[in-house]
Amino acid sequence: MNVKNVLSLNLINQLWFRILVALIIPFVLVISFSKNYSTVEIEKYASLDKFTSQLDQRIPALMKDYSIPGVAIALIQKGQTTWSKAYGYADLIEGRKMTTSTYCRVESISKSVTAWGVIKLVEQGKIELDKPVKQYIKNWEFPKSNYSVEKVTVRQLLANTAGMPLGDIFERYSPNDEIPSLKESLFKQAILIQEPGVSFLYSNTGYNLLELLIEEVTGRDFAEYMEEEVLLPLKMYKSSFIWSEELKPAVPVGYDSKGNPVPVYIYPEKASGGLFATVDDIATFVAAGMPNYSRTGHEVLTPESINNLYIPMVEKPGIYTLVFDSYGLGYFIETISNGKKLVINGGQGGGVMTYFNAIPETGDGIVILTNSQRSWPFFAYILTDWAKWNGFDSVGMGRIILGQKALWILIGLIWFILLCLIWSIGQGLISGRRRFSPLSKEFVLLRLAQSTLSIILLVCLLWCISQDYLFISSVFPIISGWLGFTFFVLAIVLLLLALCPCQKDNLIGD
Secondary structure: OHHHHHHHHHHHHHHHHHHHHHHHHHHHHHHHHOOOOOOOOOOOOOHHHHHHHHHHHHHHHHHHOOOOOOEEEEEEEEOOOEEEEEEEEEOOOOOOEEEOOOOOOOOOOHHHHHHHHHHHHOOOOOOOOEEEHOOOOOOOOOOOOOOOOOHHHHHHHHHOOOOOOOOOOOOOOOOOOOOOOOHHHEEEEEEEEOOOOOOOOHHHHHHHHHHHHHHHHHHHOOOHHHHHHHHHOOOOEEEEEEOOOOOOOOOOEEOHHHHHHHOOOOOOOOOOOOOOOOOHHHHHHHHOOOOOOOOOOHHHHOOOHHHOOOOOEEEEEEHHHHHEEEEEEOOOOEEEEOOEEEEEEEEEEEEEEEEEEEEOOOOOEEEEEEOOOEEEEEEHHHHHHHHHOOOOOOOOHHHHHHHHHHHHHHHHHHHHHHHHHHHHHHHHHHEEEEEEEOOOOOOOOHHHHHHHHHHHHHHHHHHHHHOOOOOOHOOOOHHHHHHHHHHHHHHHHHHHHHOOOOOHHHHOOO
16 A cells, blocks of 8 residues: 555544544533433423422432522412422521521512502502603702703613613622712713613613602602502512611522622612512512412502503513513513413522512412522523423523533534644644744744634633623533633644644645
8 A cells, every 4th residue: 555545544534533523522511511400201280299399309409510509499370379498508608598488689570579669659640651750850960971861761761771771780788888879879870871762771770760769759768668568568578678687587698600608788779689588478479460360469559550561662672582572661571382471580699699480371480599690500490390380391591401502512512623633733743743833934824813812712711710700600600611611722722733833844644
């Protein structure tokens, strides 16, 4: 066999090897890391006992894999809480257990509760949804902006279309700190960043303006108004917009995406994310929003007003379109496979994540509260199980599971490319086709591009590591670590390619 044939055979063998690796690596990664938590098949319309026994298997396993310290969960059927349970710990260091009576930060679920307080004023004729907010706020001046604040209406604030910014989500204070007033905080943050009414722009600041509106219109403190006009009439006896040491059991310690503890904190504002409540109280609130099954909500709003909260104000609400179809007044909305309407809200803060799903038409709902910022995949699995139990295929949040599988495949494909490159570099160095020659004039432009991309990747990774919060780390807490490691190896391999160039006179077989 001549040299040419030998070289051709070697090239074919290398090609088959690389194809085999390309098929094996993504498969192994997906199988190894995308666990199937549905080993017990969820039975549609199974008994409550059977479904909750499956949750008793699923929840601890998910908590362990995603390092979630504590969970409180409740199920609602025909407008009544039929089951609630807590798992794990509210405080790992003290060994304090999570309970269904533990006061939890519910973060942006607060917005749905605030919406009830606003609509209560509408029913009383004290405000109108489509009137300018400035008409009701007399003792505070909007900061200057490039857009007209006269166009901002109550409805727009409720629907997140007022053009207000998200707000400073990291402005948190210890309960013992000196805290800015609501008006001081709003003067820094309530600066319009787009024309009111143009498009959806999720905004904590907008809801905090509604807090000021309530105080201006009623002449009462927001927390007091909400307690007397909403919380107590709904029988939410273990809920408060005011943090206190007297909240017992105490508020859980939060844990960020890296697993670091986040002590209890408060915001200068309350309406957008300041509610503390037990899982049973949030379930009571969700059930109150099912006027055909629960009369509790009638103590605050008429059935018509409750149903109006669920009318879409915005179709395709920005990035949230990935999991939701629209946004109403304080609620995200999704049309599920059986044609019924799912109303949703959830939130996250420093080491805290919360979520509820409800189908007002059938009286079914679920509430999940956790003290971990690694909870999105956990929500996705539990909500998918709940959907199957209730007779429909999935919920939008279930797309996180599909996203995980897609990312594992992507990581596998990148590793295939990396192994091929490492193989090529190793073979080249051994055979002499490559040499460590940083100052070589061979392939200068290609090597410059390789080294530049390597440096960019390394700088980006260092920036990611330095951040307290990254969206991808929250949504994909396990995969994000693997993705970071994969890009680090890619950066090193690109640097090796730049430092160890091929020699032009020895390219055959490389």
